[in-house]
Amino acid sequence: MSIRFDNPDRPNSYIGRTVPRPNARRLVEGRGRYVDDIVLPRMLHAVFLRSPYAHARIQSINTEAARAAHGVRGVFTGADLAEHCTPWVAVLAHLKGLKSAPQHPIAVDRATWTGEAVAAVVADTRAQAEEAAALIEVDYEPLQPVTDMRTALDPETPVLHPDLGDNLTFQREHVSGDPAEVMRTAPVIVESRFKTGRHTGVCVEPRSILADYNRSEKQLTVYHSTQAPHMMQVVFAEHLGLPEGAVRVICGDVGGSFGIKVHVYPDEVATATISKILGRPVKFIADRLESFATDIHARDHEIDARMALDEDGRILALDIEDLTGIGPYSVYPRTSAIEGNQVVNLCGGPYDFANYRARTTVVLQNKSPTCQYRAVGHPIAAAVTEGMVDLAAEKLGLDPIEIRRRNLIADDAYPYTSPANMRFEGLSHHKSLNKLVEMMDYPALRAEQAALRENGVYRGIGIASFIELTNPSPFMYGIGGARISAQDGCTVRMDPDGSVVAMSGVTEQGQGTEAMLAQVTAEAVGVPVQRVRVITGDTQTTPYGGGTWASRGAGIGGEAALQAGRALRENILAVAGAMLQCAPETLDIVEGNIVDLGTDTERMPLSELGRVVYFRGDTLPKGLPRELVVTRHYITSDYPFAFTNGIQASYVEVDPETGFVKLLKHWCVEDCGRVINPQLVDEQIRGGIVQGIGGALYEESLYDTEGQLLNANMADYLVPMASEMPDMIIGHVETPTRESELGAKGAGEAGTAGAPAAVMNAINDAIRPLGGRVTSMPMTPERILRSIHHLPE
């Protein structure tokens, strides 16, 4: 039976409705349980001594005074832990040529970025451990750091890991068509350099782990603020020499992750290793300073782009040369080559053209490692692509909306394969564009802009189309050899009182996954949503799954819940048919009651069926299946990824005297397929836009030439704050994926993907009459002012 999601009057119509989040009240009342809330008997606290040098040889470490300090239960160096934990090398087979060096939980003889752990202290309290860590004496021999990615491959630059031969960790070039020839002959060529600033995710809850190795059971239980419990189970097992079944990862409430918490962090593995050595629970909570220095960074790219067009403004070719610095190691196990790879995959993505060359060059350097952060590569690709489209529009005298109309892939062109070989099942660029133009009343806004400019007010409108990669198949990591599940499962169970428990392999990070699962399950089974309890984040109780990444929770986890819920419903109806002596096909479940199909006449509540099945099973026919627990799994197979699309617009005002930007309004129309909970989706988009604006205007992890991080605090590293954020108007076009019955694609990264491009184009639209153009992010007031020549160089 197919549910007609478009009929709002259908029974149990939770899919498509804004339903309150089941965990909202608990979290608001302060009754959440984050890792730091968990206190175990005999628990110790770990603190890490971190390298003050970006690159230094560790000559010797004297831990004597620290060992003697009050409350200290152990001091560990890299060499100490190397005996208990094997190092890792973050490469994937499908990223050809990717190389990295073995990385240990604590640096063994060389520190390679400011903040890398060089020793650990565990003590009865965190304060005691900090006091003791200050007593450790490390004899460093400072080495020349590699900081500038532009010179990382020069012969004079030291090679970070001599065994690798050079500082080039990955390079990929993709060519389709004949871009060189088209660039030579095309009537219109535009070119520009773009820079996106290195920044990080800044989760409200910092990275947190509590590892508890129980010698009597030979089991390691890890309470972990993570996006991917099953992936971490594999990692702990493999590197600590334990069977996977002897490792249990439990992920309770998580205070935001944004991709930051989907990676293997050396200090977290060290914490688990120390717990195994000591046989005691050990807790490590990163403070804000170490979060800035050791959470993964991202987006450190410089891109040279060229675009060829015909006289009518049709894109003929695009050429992208991308350079990125990823720190001293590729990050385990997803690798740090993915972001550059995504730039190659995604540039030009919304547009219909044939000739494409893109190359990414990924180099090593002595800064914090970079890896996947919300909308991996998308904001970079969108900024470059949309910046080039606007540049072309300017050169051709075309309106930014018009040039996009001429180039966006037609809505009836699907299935479509892009010049980067990305396969699109069904996108809605033109519908989305039309809806955006209508929502923002584009002509009126242009008129207002022109009128104000007469008065010396410089406002700008920026448009940015984008695509977003969601619902990944094993093509993302699995084919490269990583034990990262692209499949996900859900177990749905009916208890005697007719209530339902859903256990899922996707995880809750604060984004509302559990609300989504409850809605889907309630509708699939036919019970009130309040009667569904959701359990996520426990490798020992939930079905095996991938967790939260690449916008997969609703599309993959939601479909598994839908299938499991429907299967349970069938099983319930089979029992009901036997009890009511009628064919199951004549019955239905509506709001927790067995009813006659069609008339909705109530026959009995599910609690009666539960009572009979669980306590008076003797009254049912012998041999009647009575399975009120069902598990289903789901994996995508027709397409490597379910791409979504959307378009954003930004309206800004630039103060030409100061370079300050005021964000006046922001619009986004996006198509994530089936919308399960409109409010949650809208807030995902808004939160994503804010994070995108952060990268566009505010956030940058600043290093000096010695590799010192200059702004590792919330006063100097600027995150976007509510006061400066514009009103955001969100609209939807729904093109469900035909791969699943639910039809949902991901929505978590769309806002971040397109926002920086929209804001950049808006700023440049505002300052164009002043002769200015900025393509370096963050677009600080000073950079803007310099571009309009109001500041001496």
Add this chain to the structure above:
Amino acid sequence: MKASVAGYARAQSLGHAFDLLQSAQGEAVVIAGGQSLVASLNLRLSEEALLVDIRHLPELRGVVLHEGVLRLGALTRHAELAQAPLVAEHAPLLTQAAPLIAHAAIRSRGTLGGSLANADPAAELPACMIALAAEILVRSAGNERRIPADAFFEGLFTTALEEGEIIVAVDIPLKAAGDRHVIRELTRRSGDYAIVGLAGVKSVDGVRLAYFGVSDKPVLAAGAMTILNSGGSIEDAVSALQDDLDPESDPHASAEYRRHLAAVLLRRVLADMTNS
């Protein structure tokens, strides 16, 4: 990081506070609202000191008219500054300045005396005191003295306060009819420390312009003031800022950008004074 302090003592009276400071032999620090101090303790930028808590001393409170000046107790919170009718009437510069200080939670706890003693060069209140030609009243176990605001701030987090001295109040000359008070600052985000700020007071004696965020302490733009107070043009005053100010570069802004913004602010503050 966890703060490392030698101890905490709540002063029962001002005399008790002096005794506590003396007993710690220089290893004590006064805490009131704690909005800067606690953050620095948590970064272990200052440690191993005895915290002497003066929050509960009534003699450090109050906003009153006293012998022809506006007297603000050292424990006056930023939120009180923003709302006090006497401040609005007699020193509206502070009414304007208070909402610019950090965020609501900080304004509810942070104190006037704390801000002045902390002497952050980018903070609003020290510059306001200089613009207002306020006097800072400080007391120690055996002495009381008054320090003119422009002599009080000596450098980065450094003041004329001596060991054992506590700020008890500030005295502010009353605004006369026709005087103009204006403060403007440029911050990346609401509540941030200013990249550049300017507090200006115009009275029959002329204009006083105190910049913040451009040096290691709040500074009077003496050259610009002289030009303006002798009938010179605004653009000549702007030119004089070149010598008045010597800002440095930091991750938030280059020195040139700060100079540029200082000029922009001067024009805007003077325009506000004319228009208000």
